[in-house]
Amino acid sequence: xxxxxxxxxxxxxxxxxxxxxxxxxxxxxxxxxxxxxxxxxxxxxxxxxxxxxxxxxxxxxxxxxxxxxxxxxxxxxxxxxxxxxxxxxxxxxxxxxxxxxxxxxxxxxxxxxxxxxxxxxxxxxxxxxxxxxxxxxxxxxxxxxxxxxxxxxxxxxxxxxxxxxxxxxxxxxxxxxxxxxxxxxxxxxxxxxxxxxxxxxxxxxxxxxxxxxxxxxxxxxxxxxxxxxxxxxxxxxxxxxxxxxxxxxxxxxxxxxxxxxxxxxxxxxxxxxxxxxxxxxxxxxxxxxxxxxxxxxxxxxxxxxxxxxxxxxxxxxxxxxxxxxxxxxxxxxxxxxxxxxxxxxxxxxxxxxxxxxxxxxxxxxxxxxxxxxxxxxxxxxxxxxxxxxxxxxxxxxxxxxxxxxxxxxxxxxxxxxxxxxxxxxxxxxxxxxxxxxxxxx
Numbered sequence: 027x028x029x030x031x032x033x034x035x036x037x038x039x040x041x042x043x044x045x046x047x048x049x050x051x052x053x054x055x056x057x058x059x060x061x062x063x064x065x066x067x068x069x070x071x072x073x074x075x076x077x078x079x080x081x082x083x084x085x086x087x088x089x090x091x092x093x094x095x096x097x098x099x100x101x102x103x104x105x106x107x108x109x110x111x112x113x114x115x116x117x118x119x120x121x122x123x124x125x126x127x128x129x130x131x132x133x134x135x136x137x138x139x140x141x142x143x144x145x146x147x148x149x150x151x152x153x154x155x156x157x158x159x160x161x162x163x164x165x166x167x168x169x170x171x172x173x174x175x176x177x178x179x180x181x182x183x184x185x186x187x188x189x190x191x192x193x194x195x196x197x198x199x200x201x202x203x204x205x206x207x208x209x210x211x212x213x214x215x216x217x218x219x220x221x222x223x224x225x226x227x228x229x230x231x232x233x234x235x236x237x238x239x240x241x242x243x244x245x246x247x248x249x250x251x252x253x254x255x256x257x258x259x260x261x262x263x264x265x266x267x268x269x270x271x272x273x274x275x276x277x278x279x280x281x282x283x284x285x286x287x288x289x290x291x292x293x294x295x296x297x298x299x300x301x302x303x304x305x306x307x308x309x310x311x312x313x314x315x316x317x318x319x320x321x322x323x324x325x326x327x328x329x330x331x332x333x334x335x336x337x338x339x340x341x342x343x344x345x346x347x348x349x350x351x352x353x354x355x356x357x358x359x360x361x362x363x364x365x366x367x368x369x370x371x372x373x374x375x376x377x378x379x380x381x382x383x384x385x386x387x388x389x390x391x392x393x394x395x396x397x398x399x400x401x402x403x404x405x406x407x408x409x410x411x412x413x414x415x416x417x418x419x420x421x422x423x424x425x426x427x428x429x430x431x432x433x434x435x436x437x438x439x440x441x442x443x444x445x446x447x448x449x450x451x452x453x454x455x456x457x458x459x460x461x462x463x464x465x466x467x
Contacts, residue, residue, distance in 0.1 A: 062095030073125030172350030226437025
């Protein structure tokens, strides 16, 4: 899954990069400092990132090398982190640190006994620099294993300012207003929404935003833990709300068939590409990266966002995703791995990638001036400002068989619902059957 976008080096970070200075006010890196205490050692990091994201994370690793003397190497796992890391552990070639993109995978690693708890220094940084919700998502049975270094803001609706201006509509404040604005955009000649139905994960994100706003955070948490059944009336209600959009061929570019043949990059292209076919596309902050890098759009001018609007009188939702750094017990250099996590917990480390772009940090001590454009600052401010009301992507909390596998589970069932949204109760029953099987497993 893709994640992305934007940002300026703070003076402090520039010093760190240039001089290998000690951490400027962000708390010590215990094995670091300007004395190059880890010279001659190396740390291997595994994660899903490739391409631009891998290059930008490498800048963070290079800053760590400047600070500590430790050499780093990054191994891209692709999306199937648990399988790749498991095989490396079995083969005696475990990485020292893994960037885990799903809560469910972090819990799986902890259950297998693969993880070292965070050091006291890293825990202190988490306590002072992050909202409690991030500590909760990084913990298993009361032990803190994961440090959330990179986050995604998945409650952003991206739009073409030209398209909305031509239709004479303003960014909406409620879900009903959004559908009305969409009708007006459609009447002006463009479809309202481009929907990436070919990628089932985008449909889970649609559902989660509607559900969090309409049902509230307590039920969201219960459903995420499968303490609430998917046949609950609140699920049927959210599917009914979502179905109003899915069944409206005027609102969705290409109708249901068109949406099911559109992947995530294609959905962005249909709004921000050379031949626009829709005015809006819902997905996370990483939409900006595609619009900018692939289609040359200036963020804030040619592409902008409004927060996913409140549904049925509820609060506007803030759904997030994120990548948590964990230290493996079987890594060859857990000392250097521990030092890396202590560094990643500082605002200085976050500022390095923020300057490079394509990044949001849940670290509330990161100066928003580190972000290089107003839109990135706005998304970061919204994410951090939401504090403990942030809810992690529900499908990422579920067992992968239900919430994270192409062609099965929630992804497949919601694709079927997009194809025919006429029976929300039947869809809820299918979701419950699949969830019950996966959570037992």
